[in-house]
Amino acid sequence: MLIASNIFINIMSTWKLIQRRCYDILSYKYSLLVILMAFTCIFIGIVHFGEVWLTWSKEKYEAVFHSFNDNILGKSFQKKLCQHVPIDVVYTWVNGSDPVFLENLQKHIPIVDLSAAASRFSDKDELRYSLRSLEMYAPWVRHVYIVTNGQIPSWLDMDNPRMTLVSHEDIFLNKSDLPTFSSPAIESHIHRCLEICMNPHYNIMKYAQYATTFLYFFRIPGISDKFLYFNDDVMLGTEVWPEDFITQAGGQKIYLAWWVPDCSEVCPWAWVGDGSCDHVCNTTLCEFDGGDCQTMTIPIDSETVKEKDDYSYKYLEDSRENNNNGLNNILHNKNVVDLSWNDIPVSTFQILPLSNLNTFKPIYTLDNLKNNNNVELNMQSNAYIKFDNRENYKSGKDILQSINSKFLQKNPISKTANHIEQLRRYHNDINLASSNSSIKFGKFSYSNQWKHNTQGLDTYAESLLYVNKIYNIAYGLERRRVPAHMPHLIDKWIVNDMQDKFKFEFKKTSNHKVRDSEDMQFAFSYFYFLSSEKRKVPIGEIFDMFDTDKSRTLSDREIRTLLSRLYPLPLDYNLVMEFENAITNCSHDIILSQIIDVPPGERYLDSTLPVVSKELILNCKSVSKKMQSKFGESSRYPHEIIKAGKNEIFEMLISNVSLTVQLLDEIRREPKKFICLNDDMDPIRHSENEIVRALLNDFYRSLYPLRSNFELPAQYRNRFSHRHELLQWRANRVKARNLLLCLVVLFLTLIFYHIFYHHIRRLCRTRELPTFLV
Structure with a gap:
């Protein structure tokens, strides 16, 4: 009891001492300010530590912290997605009825029939319905990029955080190639949509020529590594998932349609x-x-x-x-x-x-x-x-x-x-x-x-033959098919490798103002580059592929598997004996630097083979040459070829009204995953074309009636039709806001100064000791 009372007395004495010291500190002139600053620094340090810990936790426990609701709807698809792979969508869009666009078209391109040109670039609201189909059937996509020549759809919600409007000036490294009206030229740059495009407060028109190059080299994240490229006339008809484009086992899926001309x-x-x-x-x-x-x-x-x-x-x-x-x-x-x-x-x-x-x-x-x-x-x-x-x-x-x-x-x-x-x-x-x-x-x-x-x-078609000829020279003669008209999954790093290999051809494509017979057709070039690129497989990797038990030696069973893949079946006894004799002769002639003990069960009872180690195979030229010739080359990028036609609908709309009605009804009856309706109407038949466009609009509205999150309400329209006007308005708004903030701060400063004027004078007054006359 005495000990407890002594401990209590000591604690109380310490507490009193701390109180007195605190009072002494607070009695100083600036002590309270110092304490507030100290607490502020501690708070900031805790917040920073929490951010670092959270980042580390996300990397270490990615399966727990990774968000499956990082998509355009903000809903979790963890039960439906096998894994969370961020995939963005890139659209290319143009409004051919825009007067500025038509003026630039006349200025840069000799056109025989301007009305025919306008019909080629005419906008029938396909982008609006394609975004609706994306939200209905592929809501797991993370972000949507719309690449335009600076035009803004009147119905597009520019404040949607899941949508970014990208101009050609943002993605073209060589600004002298602009303006361009060639889709292959634009497609060759779509993988360069970077993070600076997402910030509306950047004056992109001013900094794009520096920012794009800077972000390209420092790899600041913007568009996902793998993204879906949509033409604006491609719609989704049923549910689509990442497994329709890529799988872990088979790699990239390549849908091929008709033969090259x-x-x-x-x-x-x-x-x-x-x-x-x-x-x-x-x-x-x-x-x-x-x-x-x-x-x-x-x-x-x-x-x-x-x-x-x-x-x-x-x-x-x-x-x-x-x-x-x-x-x-x-x-x-x-x-x-x-x-x-x-x-x-x-x-x-x-x-x-x-x-x-x-x-x-x-x-x-x-x-x-x-x-x-x-x-x-x-x-x-x-x-x-x-x-x-x-x-x-x-x-x-x-x-x-x-x-x-x-x-x-x-x-x-x-x-x-x-x-x-x-x-x-x-x-x-x-x-x-x-x-x-x-x-x-x-x-x-x-x-x-x-x-x-x-x-x-x-x-x-001529550009397809052009790319086919280039690839025949690069990869050997092959009869090739054209990729199906559907969304294409693109890996931006593979695109970089492709453009590094065919730098001159893509530079020429980028310089074309309109489609040219010497264009590098984007999808055709990409998929055949992906499927044709090979890599050299070292002999050590081939050995490890057959060393399934990881014993660092090849057992008799593993050698049998190797022979069954080297030679045609049924195995000829002479070929087997020739292979075994080659290994035996090499074991007599080669002095190995490392001797490996044979694990139990590696050899059959009647086997005469020596220890077949990796070092022996590497130094045995006759055996390694056979293995290298058979397994020494493999696809650089895993892929799977699929014949198109089962999941795609591609049709040309003509000016015949009855045939158009029949076609649209067939699609209504059995919609497929990917729907693409291309315009092949005769520009001379104006009345029939108007009816066909009305039928097409009614068809889209029947399949996709609900407004998407990317659209403004029906009673609203965008004030600006071009992005430079919007950016200029935003820049002026920022200037006006900053000026207003400065005025508010100055006004508040004057108010506080007049209210606390006397207090400030008293705090700042210097005290002097009185002087006594001696």
Whole structure:
């Protein structure tokens, strides 16, 4: 009891002492101010420590702290998402009816028909309904970027924190490429949407040329590493999840649709590089038949046969109908060449006259050619070859080849050979002559397109052939398909690698003002770069792949697995013995620096193999060479090829009202995940076009009736139609706000000064000791 009382007395004495010391401190003039500052610093230190701890906790316990409600709806999708991967969406949009846009278009591009150009860029409110479909069927996306030339949709809510409007000036590193009206040029820069675009208080017009480069090198986060690229006319019809685009096991999903257009009009890509010399493919456009005709001294300069399956969509075909400039234009006539195998109509491949193109007289049929070895094809005869079905077409191809080779080999100075050479030269002269006049491609006319557009394809199809040719050189000859019209999942770091490899081509694409035949088509270039890039697999990694038990040696069972993948099945005993002898010989000749004990169970009872370690395989040239040749190359980027058509709808809207109604009703009955309706209406048929647009708007409203969070209320419209006007207004608003704040602070300062004037004078007064006279 005495001890307890002593402890209590000591505690109380200490407490009293602390109180007296506190009173002494508070009695000083500035002690209270010092104490307040100390407490403030302690509070700030605690807050900073909490922020650091929270950041560390999120990195360490990501599964617990990672938010699944970081999306455009702010709802948690943890039960539906297998994992949280931040994925943003990027749209490209333009309003073709904007007067400023049309003025710039006239200023920079020679246009034959301005109304046709305006219809190409016309806005039918697709972006509004595409955002509604995104919110309905893919609400897990994190952020939406809309890339425009500075235009602002009248209905768009610019204050939505989940939406950012990005101008071309923000993403183009070379500002001299602007303005541009080329979608491939814009698409080649969309991965550069960075964080500075998200802050509305930045004067982006002023700092974009420095900020974009700065953020690019320092990798300040903005757009997600993987993002979905939408065209504004692409809608979602059912629920879509990240697994529709990428999986952990299979990697990136690549949806491929129709074949790339043929290299020329008489040579499909299927004939190129097939091991058989096709003289009609032995041209520069067709890669000289993929090397199949290396013995040919003079290539035959021909064009391709058009396969219907390769042109699933109408915009790949030329819109020219009544152009009679030589042999190329006649071959476009469906009455001349029609390779529809389903209906098996009477198809004709015609060797046509070059003088009178209005009358055709059949001189040689397929049967006549079989029985006539001395056929003359002179310039004055109206000769053509008639094929009745697909088999005759193929045999006719062989007959044409045999005729060409026979005439060129047996009769090199014959009259027929001279006529064939004249026909070829005359054909080229016609192509060159047509170059003096601009040719109409779709809705534009470009003076430099005649060099490439010899097949009647539009600029989009020609650019596909251009990229295909570049990739044939870079990755080897391959028959490629075009990616489906749907949202594309893009990895911005893969885009950087692609543009580093094809720097010159993408720089040229960025410089184009409109679509050009030498564009690097973005989706086609990206997906085939992703699927074609390879990496060298070191032999040590191959060893680790087969060392499944991680014993650092290959057991007999693991060697059996290796042999089953090296050689065709069933395994030949001689091949197995050859492999085992090679390993045994290497073990005798190579002195290993490290001896590894064989784990129990590694060898069969009758096995004679030595210890097969990684060092032995690395130094055994014969074995490592076989393994390197088989497994030494793998895809750099994991991917999975999927044939498109099951989940996509792509249709061209024409001016026919009844067909449009039927098409829209079919989509209503069975909507697929991805819906894309492209405009192919005749600009001359104004009344029908207005009805089709009304039907399309009604169709969109029936599928997506609810207003999204990205839209303003129905009674509101954006005050500004261009972003520079909005930024200028925001800058003026910030200046006015800052000026008002300064005035308020000055006013409050004057009020406090007058109220506490006497107190301040008394605190600041200096006390002096009185002086005494001595």
